[in-house]
Amino acid sequence: MSVKKHNFFRILFCVVLLMGLMIRPGVYAQTTDSTSTSTSATSNVASAGKDTSASAGKDTSAAAAPAAATSAVAPAATSSSTAAAPAEEVKKPIDPQVYINFFYYVLLFFLVCVVIGIIGKILRVYELTSTMQGKKGLNKNSVQGALFLVSLFVGLYGVYWSFEHHGGMAWHEAATEHGKRVDAMFIVTTVITTFVLVVMHIAMFSFAFIYRGKPKAKAYFYPHNNTIEKIWTIVPAIVLTILVLFGFFTWRSITNVPEDLQKSAMQVEVMGAQFQWTIRYAGRDNVVGKRNYKLTSTTNDMGIDFTDKASWDDIQGGEIVLPVNQPVRFHIISKDILHSFYIPYFRVQINAVPGMTNYFQFTPTITTQQMRDKLDDQNFNYTLLCAKICGAGHYNMQKNIRVVSEKEYKAWLAEQTYFYNDDMRKEFKMAQSTNNTNQTVLEGGVK
Amino acid sequence: MSQITLSHSEEHHEAHGHHHETFLSKYVFSQDHKMIAKQFLITGIIMGVFAMFLSVLFRLQLGWPDKDFPILETFLGKWAEGGRIKPEFFLSLVTIHGTIMVFFVLTAGLSGTFSNLLIPYQLGARDMASPFMNMLSYWFFLTACVIMIGSFFVESGPAAAGWTIYPPLSAVPTAISGSGLGMTLWLTSMTLFIASQVLGGINYISTVLNMRTKGMDFWKMPLTIWAFFLTAITGLLSFPVLVSAVVLLIFDRSFGTSFYLSDLVVQGQILPNEGGSPILFEHLFWFLGHPEVYIVLMPALGLTSEVISTNSRKPIFGYHAMVYSLIGITVLSFIVWGHHMFVTGMNPFLGGVFMITTLIIAVPSAVKSFNYLATLWRGNIRFTPAMMFAIGMVSFFISGGLTGIYLGNSSLDINLHDTYFVVAHFHLVMGSASIFGMLCGVYHWYPKMFGRLMDERLGYLHFWVTFIGAYLVFFPMHFMGIDGVPRRYYAFTEFPFMAKWLTVNTFITWAAIFAALGQVAFLVNFFGSIRWGKKAPQNPWGSNTLEWTTPVKHIHGNWPGEIPTVHRWPYDYSKPGHEEDFIPQTVPFSATMSSNLPHDFEGNPEAERLQKEWEVQNKPEEQKDLKG
Ligand code: HEM
Numbered sequence A: 001m002s003v004k005k006h007n008f009f010r011i012l013f014c015v016v017l018l019m020g021l022m023i024r025p026g027v028y029a030q031t032t033d034s035t036s037t038s039t040s041a042t043s044n045v046a047s048a049g050k051d052t053s054a055s056a057g058k059d060t061s062a063a064a065a066p067a068a069a070t071s072a073v074a075p076a077a078t079s080s081s082t083a084a085a086p087a088e089e090v091k092k093p094i095d096p097q098v099y100i101n102f103f104y105y106v107l108l109f110f111l112v113c114v115v116i117g118i119i120g121k122i123l124r125v126y127e128l129t130s131t132m133q134g135k136k137g138l139n140k141n142s143v144q145g146a147l148f149l150v151s152l153f154v155g156l157y158g159v160y161w162s163f164e165h166h167g168g169m170a171w172h173e174a175a176t177e178h179g180k181r182v183d184a185m186f187i188v189t190t191v192i193t194t195f196v197l198v199v200m201h202i203a204m205f206s207f208a209f210i211y212r213g214k215p216k217a218k219a220y221f222y223p224h225n226n227t228i229e230k231i232w233t234i235v236p237a238i239v240l241t242i243l244v245l246f247g248f249f250t251w252r253s254i255t256n257v258p259e260d261l262q263k264s265a266m267q268v269e270v271m272g273a274q275f276q277w278t279i280r281y282a283g284r285d286n287v288v289g290k291r292n293y294k295l296t297s298t299t300n301d302m303g304i305d306f307t308d309k310a311s312w313d314d315i316q317g318g319e320i321v322l323p324v325n326q327p328v329r330f331h332i333i334s335k336d337i338l339h340s341f342y343i344p345y346f347r348v349q350i351n352a353v354p355g356m357t358n359y360f361q362f363t364p365t366i367t368t369q370q371m372r373d374k375l376d377d378q379n380f381n382y383t384l385l386c387a388k389i390c391g392a393g394h395y396n397m398q399k400n401i402r403v404v405s406e407k408e409y410k411a412w413l414a415e416q417t418y419f420y421n422d423d424m425r426k427e428f429k430m431a432q433s434t435n436n437t438n439q440t441v442l443e444g445g446v447k
Numbered sequence B: 001m002s003q004i005t006l007s008h009s010e011e012h013h014e015a016h017g018h019h020h021e022t023f024l025s026k027y028v029f030s031q032d033h034k035m036i037a038k039q040f041l042i043t044g045i046i047m048g049v050f051a052m053f054l055s056v057l058f059r060l061q062l063g064w065p066d067k068d069f070p071i072l073e074t075f076l077g078k079w080a081e082g083g084r085i086k087p088e089f090f091l092s093l094v095t096i097h098g099t100i101m102v103f104f105v106l107t108a109g110l111s112g113t114f115s116n117l118l119i120p121y122q123l124g125a126r127d128m129a130s131p132f133m134n135m136l137s138y139w140f141f142l143t144a145c146v147i148m149i150g151s152f153f154v155e156s157g158p159a160a161a162g163w164t165i166y167p168p169l170s171a172v173p174t175a176i177s178g179s180g181l182g183m184t185l186w187l188t189s190m191t192l193f194i195a196s197q198v199l200g201g202i203n204y205i206s207t208v209l210n211m212r213t214k215g216m217d218f219w220k221m222p223l224t225i226w227a228f229f230l231t232a233i234t235g236l237l238s239f240p241v242l243v244s245a246v247v248l249l250i251f252d253r254s255f256g257t258s259f260y261l262s263d264l265v266v267q268g269q270i271l272p273n274e275g276g277s278p279i280l281f282e283h284l285f286w287f288l289g290h291p292e293v294y295i296v297l298m299p300a301l302g303l304t305s306e307v308i309s310t311n312s313r314k315p316i317f318g319y320h321a322m323v324y325s326l327i328g329i330t331v332l333s334f335i336v337w338g339h340h341m342f343v344t345g346m347n348p349f350l351g352g353v354f355m356i357t358t359l360i361i362a363v364p365s366a367v368k369s370f371n372y373l374a375t376l377w378r379g380n381i382r383f384t385p386a387m388m389f390a391i392g393m394v395s396f397f398i399s400g401g402l403t404g405i406y407l408g409n410s411s412l413d414i415n416l417h418d419t420y421f422v423v424a425h426f427h428l429v430m431g432s433a434s435i436f437g438m439l440c441g442v443y444h445w446y447p448k449m450f451g452r453l454m455d456e457r458l459g460y461l462h463f464w465v466t467f468i469g470a471y472l473v474f475f476p477m478h479f480m481g482i483d484g485v486p487r488r489y490y491a492f493t494e495f496p497f498m499a500k501w502l503t504v505n506t507f508i509t510w511a512a513i514f515a516a517l518g519q520v521a522f523l524v525n526f527f528g529s530i531r532w533g534k535k536a537p538q539n540p541w542g543s544n545t546l547e548w549t550t551p552v553k554h555i556h557g558n559w560p561g562e563i564p565t566v567h568r569w570p571y572d573y574s575k576p577g578h579e580e581d582f583i584p585q586t587v588p589f590s591a592t593m594s595s596n597l598p599h600d601f602e603g604n605p606e607a608e609r610l611q612k613e614w615e616v617q618n619k620p621e622e623q624k625d626l627k628g
């Protein structure tokens, strides 16, 4: 009896809720129309004057401080805040409609809960009546076991679908020499792991279904079997050993470049900073000149030490341009905090660490144009990303990379400017001649 | 030992009863392991809900990067001006989400709850070795929680350098505003947290070593206890290293030292620090950090072993192998930390070595998964909600563990490091698997904690929503990572190649909201059942372990009379020859002559002789079937 009463109230409640929700579409139309919201907002300034002025004082002072600190950053935020900050001092108050909409979502969720509750009750009533009538009713083990079986099939299909769909979106050919070896290993690993994933799940969920509990059944007492256990210790061990050896030698071949090849490769220095990359080509001598972070200034962003003559021919690259099929050795440094030099298409990543230089040597094998043709996307570009959290602009720290023919590369390089330009030269000469003490300090600081 | 505690507790019960207990001493400053377990659990659940809420907030940003959510401004204020979360605040959300989930929910909430609850119960002890330290452990933890959440209320915002707080970002407030007061609070909170863990860990270890009841030798301990024991050892050895890392960071931040800092020009300002290295911090951090993921995972493995065995009505397959794998994982977990640092500039040869150790650790993990499957095989499986979560846990453990083979391989890690592939990997193997282990434990031991049963239907609903939701959220992330989408990105709008993932991201956010709302089923069930749940019988699951021999109503000292003696291992389920499908650990072999196996008497000729005699008299024809 009491159960029925309960349900009655719930249904009543639902009806009320539904009625409430019917009003919603009209309300919604208002909010989607942005002009109408803004006008209503301005009128609200007047109507809700008391409560805005209280909060506005706080808000403006709070907003001012961080805005100054992070003015260099905040790309999205600045655009929205400039738009939102017209001549008037008072900040835009929050439209009450916002609360109402939010409230409707809460109600909607509540409604869903109630519906689920009712379904639960119906199921229980069904179960009770069927057991009263002496029927077997729904056995929870059978139901859940069957659900596991269903989820197995749905899951397997989902994995297949995801591999095909998302895999197709995700997978792209490596555009470097070592990248091809990495990819071969990736594929081998994927085959093995997918096989294990599928087999283990088929086993587990079908066991769950087949051996679902039955009142009269008894489980098979089987505490251990040393042979089986040995087999499934040794087989993974062997498979993993193969993967380890494969991986180890690939890793060594990538990271352990013989000295003469290191020297003969083209040298490029890349410096990460909040939130941009600076590129320095080594120039004719193929030696990257020394730098000392203490020399950093507004004109000398990298802190290049021009007492080292090797730096005089160093060239600043607006983007990274690489000749195809030529080994290039990147020197990765950081101006401020950790960044990560990451080029997904090249299978290249190494962190930029302040206080030390990291190296990554590789050979691009596919020019940008070739890749565009392959991908059938004429807007495609290789990009350098930052993969180590570095602050507010981390998500947008990019540099374009072009892989071109040797000829194009030469032509491009000729157009780039030296770091040691006329201004720098003057500045440097002046510092050298007028301030001798400073000069000695400089040299002492050079490592 | 047991004599002393016994008389102590009897005196307590017979003579004093409850009249000493005030509200404060019973619910707040409790020194009783059962109450402390509940305190840890409820605090953990609250923190978990909070961290989940944070994840939904930043998922909103990732799902709809171009949309305003004006409601956000109402409760985030300047951090979401115009209804759009700011980039720095996004990073704060991610950071605090990760920190709370890993440390506060899955370390303290998981170990704290179940080690406290089950170590004394399953070992047959009256309480922890040091109840007072146990209480301190909780209070340190709670203080740490309050400070961590409190950091949301400081002007410059909470810590935002990622849960790994790598310096220099975490050391230089000009680099990111969260590294101001917010980071100080983070560091303070973590220091208190570690104090709590150490106090707890010492207690767990000494209890396991010293306070086992008569007959409870190491090889009769349930796998839960093995897991908690090894977890505590791991924590005790690794957490202090994090303290040292944190203290040095505090020095760098506040006293001008240069442990981690060198050659910095931040926001145009040349800093004087020279000679330090951020790599040092990374080593120290991951020396804790990697064991930490096993600290998170091993209790979950222990809990599910117990639950799967009980509900399959079968002994856990390969008990010894399970223990040895846990030991193997414990030992190996200390020599694999470098796999987080393959591309940091650590010596590449060292990277190669860490790759080898890392892939070795996959072997014990594989053995464990196979043993789980073998336990299910030919069982008589009862799908209680706890069992559902245990099966889900194994599923996540497998699918998340397999992607570890990619990341442990330094050559593959080049392209996957710090991408969404990593996010997918650790959410499956550490996040989802451990959360499922924890929930499995909650559903299974709820009757022991609260004397009532949770509602099964809501449990099933909760399971399916969470299980499906978690896969929908995390599976697609693998592919984003393979494509090269880095993690901790505020928006995927700036790079053309990421644009194609926008629909996937929107989908993931919907799935996350779906899964998050599904947790309401759990919260209602959990808190509702405390009051309105069905009264639990003493041993609702037909379980063998000692905790089910205690009365339903909690009493100080756990057992009203003498502590029971243990005669057998905890996994005698469905033993042939015994009419019931379980034999509690307290039942002596002399009471189960019809089901004893020769294997049961290893090393005891007297018992073997008695058994032989009995068999000759009673059932000579069955003797040839009895094999170990
Ligand atoms: C409600 C379910 C959850 C969702 C939707 C979720 C989502 C996410 C996402 C998308 C990220 C990456 C953000 C980014 O890199 O930009 C993240 C980070 C993280 N999550 Fe979760 N997560 C959930 C639960 C968990 C759980 C249970 C754990 C426990 C291990 C966890 C631990 C972490 C950690 C450690 C990070 C890394 C934080 C960092 O990068 O500093 N999360 N979460």
Ligand SMILES: [Cu+2]
Pocket: A338, A339, A340, A386, A387, A388, A389, A390, A391, A393, A394, A395, A397
């Ligand atoms: Cu970055």
Ligand SMILES: [Cu+2]
Pocket: B289, B290, B293, B336, B337, B339, B340
């Ligand atoms: Cu690790």
